[in-house]
Amino acid sequence: MINKAPVIDAQRSSNPDTKVSIAGIPILYFTVFLVISLIAVYTEVLPNNIATGLAITMVLGAALNYVGTVIPAFGMFGGGAILCLVVPALLLYFNLIPQSFGELSSHLFNETGYADLVVVGIVVGSLLGMSRSVLIKVGARFFVPLVSGIVTAFIVGYIMGALTGIGGAKAMMLIVGPLMGGGLAAGAVPMSEIYASASDGDAGTYLEQLTPVVILANMVCILLAGVLNGLGKKVRHHKFSGEGRMLRRNDKSLKAAAPDVAVTLRSVTIGLLVSGVVYVFALALAAAIPALHMYIWVILIVVALKVFNLLPKFMEMGAQDWSDFITYALTPSVLVALSAGLMDIDAIVGIASNPAYLITIVAVVIAAAAGAGIAGVLVGFYFVESSVSAGLGMADMGGSGDLAVLSASERLHLMPFLQIASRIGGLLMLLTVSALAPIFL
Numbered sequence: 001m002i003n004k005a006p007v008i009d010a011q012r013s014s015n016p017d018t019k020v021s022i023a024g025i026p027i028l029y030f031t032v033f034l035v036i037s038l039i040a041v042y043t044e045v046l047p048n049n050i051a052t053g054l055a056i057t058m059v060l061g062a063a064l065n066y067v068g069t070v071i072p073a074f075g076m077f078g079g080g081a082i083l084c085l086v087v088p089a090l091l092l093y094f095n096l097i098p099q100s101f102g103e104l105s106s107h108l109f110n111e112t113g114y115a116d117l118v119v120v121g122i123v124v125g126s127l128l129g130m131s132r133s134v135l136i137k138v139g140a141r142f143f144v145p146l147v148s149g150i151v152t153a154f155i156v157g158y159i160m161g162a163l164t165g166i167g168g169a170k171a172m173m174l175i176v177g178p179l180m181g182g183g184l185a186a187g188a189v190p191m192s193e194i195y196a197s198a199s200d201g202d203a204g205t206y207l208e209q210l211t212p213v214v215i216l217a218n219m220v221c222i223l224l225a226g227v228l229n230g231l232g233k234k235v236r237h238h239k240f241s242g243e244g245r246m247l248r249r250n251d252k253s254l255k256a257a258a259p260d261v262a263v264t265l266r267s268v269t270i271g272l273l274v275s276g277v278v279y280v281f282a283l284a285l286a287a288a289i290p291a292l293h294m295y296i297w298v299i300l301i302v303v304a305l306k307v308f309n310l311l312p313k314f315m316e317m318g319a320q321d322w323s324d325f326i327t328y329a330l331t332p333s334v335l336v337a338l339s340a341g342l343m344d345i346d347a348i349v350g351i352a353s354n355p356a357y358l359i360t361i362v363a364v365v366i367a368a369a370a371g372a373g374i375a376g377v378l379v380g381f382y383f384v385e386s387s388v389s390a391g392l393g394m395a396d397m398g399g400s401g402d403l404a405v406l407s408a409s410e411r412l413h414l415m416p417f418l419q420i421a422s423r424i425g426g427l428l429m430l431l432t433v434s435a436l437a438p439i440f441l
Contacts, residue, residue: 022066034063057333064088065081080332084332105339105340115400121326129317146424150368150429152371156363157175157367160359169440174209174213175360178217181429183422191430215344229384241383247381263324296424385414392418
């Protein structure tokens, strides 16, 4: 039987007699696994495929997750997820690990569909495992904190740009725009084309300015998510943290019904099948109507399944069980692959060395989170959940950033709302900068 467990559960073990374990494995055995994996990495004997990539990133992810969790205080602020995101990139940056490890991680994350497997599985399971009433009530209100986060980011960005010497208009277009644009591929890249068209400039030159902003802002989002998670455990105000719940209303009817079946291999298999078919259907719809991103189609399909009660309860719970399995077993692996395969430390160091840009980026991220959180409280959400989903979900770098932010905040089941923030919110930002570019560039 597969038992549910939270992502950051470093000392969980199937053997009750084992005092210390990592990912459920006694530490002595796990140490052997880690040594074997590191020898294989340093001797560069591994081919770039899903089997080797998954094995290495799972072992390293489990080790880093454990260390980050057991460090006093650090673990409370999402330390396990933060180490998974930072350490592999730093090891590569300082040449402390072969570059082939970066290539292996990049192949796993970008070429095998591993990221889609994880993101789609979490989205489908989170939505189908949610009460139908909650889904309808949250969805109807979610755009209030989303828009509030955008407006607050623009206001603070303009003010900080004026105060730091960057210039208010420049800060709005070159910092707030890409920062709140939903990532690189869906945000910074089309934004650079918009700017080039509006100013008769070069899209490549603009992209060189926008990309480091997105990357550094993503790191700030991850750290802030960890801080919000830690504060949520300390601050006891009834509107501050819902410990993962969006709505403040204490109504048992808003909670999903208890599963009709135990969490078994059968239910996890059903969940994998449901998630996989939804993914395939979404890809087909995205090919037919490319104006909507595949992840948006995933959300629309699952919302329709839930709202119209098109699936039996055991299939919905199977999808939730599959999502829980991903959360527990695969998230550290994904974060390691993201760090080693995608994170550009040079770009981060380059922009972080400019105090004006660094201060402005930090201020804008905090403003977006605060604006979304405050507006969320006004429409019945908890501050932390609204800040993370609508604020940081806009300010991070899309799908991979969503995973990192939710891991640091220990709220992976909020993934559907961050996908809405990244995709639909990102589209709103593109429309906004399209209108502003001819004026301010």
